Amino acid sequence: MNGMSNGFDDFYAIIPAGGTGTRLWPLSRESKPKFLFDLLGQGRTLIQTTFDRLAAICGIDHVCVSTGERHVAAVREQLPELSAEHIFAEPSPRDSTAAIALATAVLMRRHGDDIIVGSFAADHVIRGKLAFIEAVRQAVQTARVGYVTTIGIAASRPSTAFGYIHEGGSLAAQIPDAPDATLVERFVEKPNAVTAQAYLSTGEYRWNAGMFVMRASVLMDHLHKEKPRLARAIDAIADAIVDDDRAYEAAVETARAQGENPRESVHREDFRAHRDAAMAKHWPSIEKIAFDYAVAEPLSVEGGVAMIPGDFGWDDIGDFNSVAALLPSVDERNNKVLGSLDDVSTLDSAGDVIVAGGGRTIALLGVNDMVVVDTADALLVAPRARSQEVKAMVKHLAESGADELL
Amino acid sequence: MNGMSNGFDDFYAIIPAGGTGTRLWPLSRESKPKFLFDLLGQGRTLIQTTFDRLAAICGIDHVCVSTGERHVAAVREQLPELSAEHIFAEPSPRDSTAAIALATAVLMRRHGDDIIVGSFAADHVIRGKLAFIEAVRQAVQTARVGYVTTIGIAASRPSTAFGYIHEGGSLAAQIPDAPDATLVERFVEKPNAVTAQAYLSTGEYRWNAGMFVMRASVLMDHLHKEKPRLARAIDAIADAIVDDDRAYEAAVETARAQGENPRESVHREDFRAHRDAAMAKHWPSIEKIAFDYAVAEPLSVEGGVAMIPGDFGWDDIGDFNSVAALLPSVDERNNKVLGSLDDVSTLDSAGDVIVAGGGRTIALLGVNDMVVVDTADALLVAPRARSQEVKAMVKHLAESGADELL
Structure with missing residues (x-):
């Protein structure tokens, strides 16, 4: 150093x-x-x-x-x-x-x-x-x-x-x-x-x-050597972004010269004309x-x-099994809860992963090693061992046209 | 005949x-x-x-x-x-x-x-x-x-x-x-x-x-022979109810005599003074x-x-097992649904009893022979085999003070 x-x-x-x-x-x-x-x-x-x-x-x-x-x-x-x-x-x-x-x-x-x-x-x-x-x-x-x-x-x-x-x-x-x-x-x-x-x-x-x-x-x-088209598109967009940088900096200078406070009158996010044009031109075709x-x-x-x-x-x-591995148990039966504990009531249930995100009470009776995820518009129940397959469930929902839930 | x-x-x-x-x-x-x-x-x-x-x-x-x-x-x-x-x-x-x-x-x-x-x-x-x-x-x-x-x-x-x-x-x-x-x-x-x-x-x-x-x-x-106190209390309340009957009938007559339509001006449920008094006196002590x-x-x-x-x-x-026995299967995997079928999506799941009463999508992945009951303020998950024990779950909730859910 x-x-x-x-x-x-x-x-x-x-x-x-x-x-x-x-x-x-x-x-x-x-x-x-x-x-x-x-x-x-x-x-x-x-x-x-x-x-x-x-x-x-x-x-x-x-x-x-x-x-x-x-x-x-x-x-x-x-x-x-x-x-x-x-x-x-x-x-x-x-x-x-x-x-x-x-x-x-x-x-x-x-x-x-x-x-x-x-x-x-x-x-x-x-x-x-x-x-x-x-x-x-x-x-x-x-x-x-x-x-x-x-x-x-x-x-x-x-x-x-x-x-x-x-x-x-x-x-x-x-x-x-x-x-x-x-x-x-x-x-x-x-x-x-x-x-x-x-x-x-x-x-x-x-x-x-x-x-x-x-x-x-x-x-x-x-990238220029192995993916030249991608690299050139990226360069063009990067150039446009620094063009916006410069336009922004110039506006800041002008505001200062006019006695304004540029923090109030000039906003970085308003300077995106070059970037938008370059994105429109190059981004869609990027590999x-x-x-x-x-x-x-x-x-x-x-x-x-x-x-x-x-x-x-x-x-x-x-997946939810990974979530469970990182959460502390909420009881001596190795249940894990993400969300409000007040919303969960378990009886004779162990090893469950419960996501209480729907604002309702989740009551589990005799449920072991399961994932229960409650949200406002959708509920999932699955064995923990099948956590990886939740992806397939989402695909299934997509195929049945439930786009608003994806 | x-x-x-x-x-x-x-x-x-x-x-x-x-x-x-x-x-x-x-x-x-x-x-x-x-x-x-x-x-x-x-x-x-x-x-x-x-x-x-x-x-x-x-x-x-x-x-x-x-x-x-x-x-x-x-x-x-x-x-x-x-x-x-x-x-x-x-x-x-x-x-x-x-x-x-x-x-x-x-x-x-x-x-x-x-x-x-x-x-x-x-x-x-x-x-x-x-x-x-x-x-x-x-x-x-x-x-x-x-x-x-x-x-x-x-x-x-x-x-x-x-x-x-x-x-x-x-x-x-x-x-x-x-x-x-x-x-x-x-x-x-x-x-x-x-x-x-x-x-x-x-x-x-x-x-x-x-x-x-x-x-x-x-x-x-x-009852008069074996449960005389109960029988006498019931008789007293029944007498009061027929006293109300007579008061009602008299009011109907009066309305008719005055040229009114008694169906509009006289309502049976308003005649309950005798019954209310007798109930207050006798009902609470009935065995x-x-x-x-x-x-x-x-x-x-x-x-x-x-x-x-x-x-x-x-x-x-x-219990929910009885509900299941009376409902037709919604698929070839013997799943039963009470409520809107549109709210239920199952994947690799069989023998489940699903009550869709919360207006949300219920997604079951690899879930077999379970009861899932979704309502606006409470969700229950339990194996079908433990349907009878839902009573114990409710007792558990009562003991934890969730009176508004009972």
């Missing part, structure tokens, strides 16, 4: 906030995805805790959010500290490569080509805050050397819900400031149970939580491709991806 | 409409008991079908209802054909002996001491209407001879939810118009499963559905005792009770 720097001065965090969280239906919906919920009952939503965690590392001004246009209002309401220029609104979902690339391209134009960017999902839960900071610190150091650096989560069970990272040789000699860095041998898709167990027994596999830290220029150079496929996997084959082990408690709360 | 008589001219039907139906919570409540519900989804509530069934036998003017004061408005709304003088409102529950005796005592005063009365619960389901009429016909003939006559239901399974009637010798020789009449050997309480099975294998036991037909005078004489204990069992020991076999389909819909 040099001077007053904490080692993160050139680091910017991007929070792609997308994905409905279909397996958490009927709590999470297309119109209100899971990152907007306080799934741990701790008073802060998932995107709020994600923002808090990253702002603690690099400061509020170094955190931005990419999300769908329909969620911008909710994000701004939940994150009043986030200024307008740090929200990138997507007219339609174009998957994570476009989301991360657009934020990266704009940040480069604003802060220079040498910055480091990191992408962290809006809906993950991390408990070991200091261990997380240390992992990100080593990831930033490793990224400086040129690696796209992921944080590999300690696999605590043979999960079939996550992709895995196969660890390669140590990079400690090459990067003294990141003693835990290794190469990534390869990324592997969600395995079946037998394969997952085999991975675990080698001790060489970690979960891929989709966290990536890299030099902005490394990412954009790779929908996940960051893993477009960047991490191909670069790992070339030895361009590194990994820092993340041994903090982590979960992506994919 | 003589002249235009159908054999029921001197017969009056009493419908005691009491009992919350606790095992049908949260559908049925203290404030809206099960007899007010259309549990079969056929467009008529239980008390409506009971009324229809009895009115078809003895005419609308020969049917009366005894119910709690808080349910009078709902009963009148559901049975607009029922005139005000045919509703006996109870200030507080005093069990079936008082309910039947009061209606009987008033009917005797209005229609003479020789009438036959029959009591039929408001919340039973009977499918074989002609077989029911024939059973009641024979019961009336048997009652004329002086027997308190019950209708014994063919026991189709070794139920532990009903009391049983042990059949005695035939009375056919004594009562030619009631060829199926037998004496009742004795009444037995709800048995355990082994005993119930033993009863069934003898072929001599039938279910006690609490239907009793008897000469009004036989009932009142018995709470079931008709079976006060009348049927002691008289059966003296050989005073007869039985007509009832081989019509019958159920008392005590």
Whole structure:
């Protein structure tokens, strides 16, 4: 570290906030995805805790959010500290490569080509805050050397819900400031149970939580080489956004010159003409491709991806079973409740996950290991063991035309 | 039969409409008991079908209802054909002996001491209407001879939810118009499963559905002998009610004499001063005792009770399992729905009983043989096999102070 720097001065965090969280239906919906919920009952939503965690590392001004246009209002309401220029609104979902690339391209134009960017999902839960900071610190150091650096989560069970990272040789000699860095041998898709167990027994596999830290220029150079159409579209939109930046700054100057208070008379969100035009022109044709496929996997084959082990408690709360694992029991029978305990009455029932979100009393008699999710307009009942299949239930509802419930 | 008589001219039907139906919570409540519900989804509530069934036998003017004061408005709304003088409102529950005796005592005063009365619960389901009429016909003939006559239901399974009637010798020789009449050997309480099975294998036991037909005078004489305090209190209230009758009739005469239309200016329900005073004085101290204990069992020991076999389909819909047995399946997986089918979506779920009464979508994934009852303010989930224990759930809620849900 040099001077007053904490080692993160050139680091910017991007929070792609997308994905409905279909397996958490009927709590999470297309119109209100899971990152907007306080799934741990701790008073802060998932995107709020994600923002808090990253702002603690690099400061509020170094955190931005990419999300769908329909969620911008909710994000701004939940994150009043986030200024307008740090929200990138997507007219339609174009998957994570476009989301991360657009934020990266704009940040480069604003802060220079040498910055480091990191992408962290809006809906993950991390408990070991200091261990997380240390992992990100080593990831930033490793990224400086040129690696796209992921944080590999300690696999605590043979999960079939996550992709895995196969660890390669140590990079400690090459990067003294990141003693835990290794190469990534390869990324592997969600395995079946037998394969997952085999991975675990080698001790060489970690979960891929989709966290990536890299030099902005490394990412954009790779995209220009491998996905040139996507990269050019992103550049055009980023250029338009900084054109809006300049128009805004000019308006601020003018207001000041006229003796006005620009905070009152000039609003950042009103300067979006260039961006809107560029979005309309380029966004719809952008390839929908996940960051893993477009960047991490191909670069790992070339030895361009590194990994820092993340041994903090982590979960992506994919389904109600995950929610249950993170909630404290409300009684000695291992029942878990999200919402008001006053709304729940259990008799001879154990191991249930109850979401009391409908304002009514939920009475369970002799119900074991079930998920009961009550909301104002929809109720779900399912065994905990079938939590992953809630996605199929939502598909079933979609097929029967219940669009208003999705 | 003589002249235009159908054999029921001197017969009056009493419908005691009491009992919350606790095992049908949260559908049925203290404030809206099960007899007010259309549990079969056929467009008529239980008390409506009971009324229809009895009115078809003895005419609308020969049917009366005894119910709690808080349910009078709902009963009148559901049975607009029922005139005000045919509703006996109870200030507080005093069990079936008082309910039947009061209606009987008033009917005797209005229609003479020789009438036959029959009591039929408001919340039973009977499918074989002609077989029911024939059973009641024979019961009336048997009652004329002086027997308190019950209708014994063919026991189709070794139920532990009903009391049983042990059949005695035939009375056919004594009562030619009631060829199926037998004496009742004795009444037995709800048995355990082994005993119930033993009863069934003898072929001599039938279910006690609490239907009793008897000469009004036989009932009142018995009560005056065995329960004199209760009988005197009932007589005093019945006297007061006929005093109100006379005050009403006098007012009608006066209105007519003054050229008014008494249907517009005189209302039966306004004439209740005598009744109210007598109720206030006598009702609270009346012994709470079931008709079976006060009348049927002691008289059966003296050989005073007869039985007509009832081989019509019958159920008392005590719990959600009973509801399920009477509802058609909505799919090939034996799911049963009470309420709007549009509100129910099942996936890989079988044998469920779903009550859609909350106006929201109920989604069941991998849920088998469960009861799910959704209402505006309370939701119940329980295995079908534990339907009888819903009563315990309600007790649990009562103990936790959720009085507004009972």
